[in-house]
Amino acid sequence: MAIVTSFRSFIRNLGATLGLAIAGTIINNNLRSKLSQVADISSSNLQWLLDNPSEVLAGSVTLPGTSTSVDLKDVFVAGYKVGFRTIFLVGAGLSGLAFFFAFALLPQIELSRPDEAKLKEGGKKFDEQLRQKKGGKADTKIQLHGIT
Template sequence: MRSLDISDEERKLILDHPERARQLSPVVYAQVLSGYRKGFRLVFIILACLAAFAFVTAFFLMQQRTLDRPDDKKLKEEGKEFIAQLKGKKEAAPKGELPDAPEKRAKEHSESSNV
């Protein structure tokens, strides 16, 4: 902006309030706009490269965790047995009554283990 034919006050005003550049002559306005475009392009390229570097770094340095658990098969079998028991109780229960709720069974189990 030093090469432009404007005063220091105008230069400061344009830097603080870019919309003021519209009041300048078309030739000066085109140069100011070009300067802003180059500046924003440089900032964009630097930040895009930084974001890409951060992504690649995080991708390779992030610790990988599996979703497998050692007791997973056992828990699945227990769950299937529990559901089969519920279905059996539901079929055996008189109409209108529901079998024991899982929360009630869990509460009874915790009370008996605390004794």
């Protein structure tokens, strides 16, 4: 049981790590695409913008090596919207795909037992024997295998 639990935890952590890396890549690519469409920014300044989103979202920023102030907050917000929408759609699609795979690959096991009626009848007989031993009183304490 411990091996299965640790393997499940490992796979869960591995999936979270890969998912986070993929989500970060999607967001960075969307931001890079939006920024390259709007403004003519050098690759070093583009990397600086991607590395410092909090400064960009706070308001106007002065890019390193330039003296001009740029307001790219709206571009960043639009890039984040597209990125998170893409991540949501990919995640929803993968969740749906996982559901159908699980449904198709898991065996369909019937929950009713073929000897269920026999077991119920045995339980009723056992209960009746207990009542006869107690003199007809219904007692809620039942001793099974030495446990009360």
